[in-house]
Amino acid sequence: MSGMITGEPGPDRYADDTGGPIRIGALAPLTRPGWVEAGRHLLAGLDVGVGEVNDAGGVAGRPLELVVRDTAADPRRASAAVDELAQLGVAALVGEYHSVVARAAAERAHALGLPYLCSSAVLDALTEHPTDLVARLSPPQSRGWRIYADHLLGTGHRRIAVVTQPSVYWAAGTRVLRDHLTAYGGTVDELDSGALTPEDVCDALVDRRATALLLLVGHPQPAVPIVRAVRRDRRLAEVLIGAPAGQPEFADWVTSLGDEGAGVPFLSYLPDRLGPLGSRVGRILGERLGEAPSFVAFEGYDTVVVLAEAMRTHGTDRAGIAASWPRVTVEGTRGRIRFSRVPGVGVWQWAEAPVLVVDQDPAVPLRLRVLHSG
Structure with a gap:
């Protein structure tokens, strides 16, 4: 033992x-x-x-x-x-x-x-x-989040909104997404979760004609009320909700959101x-x-x-x-x-760590679907 x-x-x-x-x-x-x-x-x-x-x-x-x-x-x-x-x-x-x-x-x-x-x-x-x-x-975040951005591009999403909280981690992730998406004609608009109610976030998504909202915020607050508000707003029925940091990976996401938490792509560091x-x-x-x-x-x-x-x-x-x-x-x-040594990373890095974009299958609760492989 x-x-x-x-x-x-x-x-x-x-x-x-x-x-x-x-x-x-x-x-x-x-x-x-x-x-x-x-x-x-x-x-x-x-x-x-x-x-x-x-x-x-x-x-x-x-x-x-x-x-x-x-x-x-x-x-x-x-x-x-x-x-x-x-x-x-x-x-x-x-x-x-x-x-x-x-x-x-x-x-x-x-x-x-x-x-x-x-x-x-x-x-x-x-x-x-x-x-x-x-x-x-x-x-490293730059590799995983670029793979996530490739998934967004591959599924036709170029008008992206990110709802954020102050953090070095969220700011770094936003930079990765913006640098990669703008190179392919995409846009990334930032929404401050501290200044906006979940309903304000919905209005901003409509105003900016975003096709995807990425949750760069903590769970359960404020992620859960934002997801609920977007899912229940008829104007946003076609908007993708994404969570590159992996909030839906754990069981409490499903416990908190039920069916409303399905179909939210996130990064997973497992092989196919x-x-x-x-x-x-x-x-x-x-x-x-x-x-x-x-x-x-x-x-x-x-x-x-x-x-x-x-x-x-x-x-x-x-x-x-x-x-x-x-x-x-x-x-x-x-x-x-x-x-090995990886450019831009100052520590010894496992460069070949697997990266997947997955989500909870809306048709089969708790089953993960592989959407994209890096």
Whole structure:
């Protein structure tokens, strides 16, 4: 079984480096205002991965042990957690879902010389300056959101509106969409969710003759009332609602919106079809979660697969783990994982991470349809 602790470890929790557990610091949003469901899936993937490594004998005969800290989507809380975990002697840092939080964690990990394998955050500029200490599994935002823009163009949408909230992440996404769509004759109009009611958003869509509205806002607020207002406005019956950041990936989207939440395309970082490893792990994750696992759960599992291989081949000390990023290669649930340098990204990046545009099939609730593959 896996080892996972969420509170302060006791003085006898860990033995010395010759035979005690290898501590891994794990960050995830487990309370509001963080996206708790994403954090739950991420942590499930990490824990299942650790359990399988330990059941197979651990790394060099030593079990892995997760030391979990809740970020609650707060960059300052994440930075403090990194400081605490470094002092506790963790070998490496893993996890996090929210990009602005992962960026804070990455900067602090770099400053402390702590290797960090980022599981599920996509902001291109994950660190202010290039670093050899940080590697990332999820694709950079610029790649995923360009693929999303290609889907919009391929389905005839060139007059796009985006309803936004203030955030480095949403602003970066808007730039990616605008740069790509305008190159092909498209337009992107921004609507401020803080200044407009959901009904105002509907009026703006009519005034601007938009054919698609993208939700660059948090869930459930203000995303849910905006979706409801647009779905119930007869003037907007043909308007596509999209959510590139993946809000519809999790069950609470369906719980909140029911049929009104179907047919909303979003980005998923899974392949068209899982192989044997992915299928087996998917079944385990489904049993653990009590629902279909999201791509975030698979990212969590793959994080442990990569880190365990890095430690087996390059040692369990921090310097050895960091040195492994450009050299490690291992089969994950979503393909063969290896890291390289990608233009515009200052960390080691899995460049071949799969990217799909999917939605919930309106005809078959809870079934995902693949709309576009990157």
